[in-house]
Amino acid sequence: xxxxxxxxxxxxQAGGSLRLSxxxxxxxxxxxxxxxxRQAPGKQREFVANININGDTTIYADxxxxxxxxxxxxxxxxxxxxxxTLKLEDTAVYYCAAxxxxxxxxxxxxxxxxxxxxxxxxxx
Numbered sequence: 001x002x003x004x005x006x007x008x009x010x011x012x013q014a015g016g017s018l019r020l021s022x023x024x025x026x027x028x029x030x031x032x033x034x035x036x037x038r039q040a041p042g043k044q045r046e047f048v049a050n051i052n053i054n055g056d057t058t059i060y061a062d063x064x065x066x067x068x069x070x071x072x073x074x075x076x077x078x079x080x081x082x083x084x085t086l087k088l089e090d091t092a093v094y095y096c097a098a099x100x101x102x103x104x105x106x107x108x109x110x111x112x113x114x115x116x117x118x119x120x121x122x123x124x
Contacts, residue, residue: 002026002065002113003032009118012086016122020081024094027119029077033099033113036070036081038092038120045095047106059105079087086122093117 008020020075035050049060049070058070069082079096097111105108 001031002029004098004113004115006094006096006115009094009120011121011123012016014086014088014122014124016086017082017084018086018120020083020094020118020120022079023079024077024079028047029098031100032113033102033104034070034072034079035099035104035106035110037095037097037108038090039095039117040089040092044101045091045108046109048094050099050105051079053102057119073106079095083120086120088122090122091092091120091122093119101105 003025006021012018036048037045038048039045047061050070051058051070055072064074069083073081094116097116098113099111
């Protein structure tokens with residue numbers, strides 16, 4: 001089992017940047033595909049980005065492509081989400097997730113462990 005704790009959320013103006021972190025503890029972090037998802041008020045949880053175990057393959061939702069960057073540091077058991085040029089519609093609770101399957105992609109059902117989430121609010 002792995003425990004995930006997100007941090008770095010907050011209030012930011014549109015056009016600004018935030019970096020989210022997700023610290024993992026428990027079993028070997030480098031064995032997991034890591035993903036970020038988000039859930040806006042009144043909406044379903046949606047995929048944001050994921051990264052493979054080596055960190056050399058990433059997938060992004062079209063809505064964040066070119067603005068967000070996912071990365072991982074296996075030595076620190078941490079995955080990051082750098083968010084630039086934030087928009088009002090990026091407002092959501094952001095969740096970190098870990099998948100045991102190396103084939104996990106954008107489907108939330110493929111992820112086995114979830115953090116509690118960190119709130120990001122983008123203001124005008």
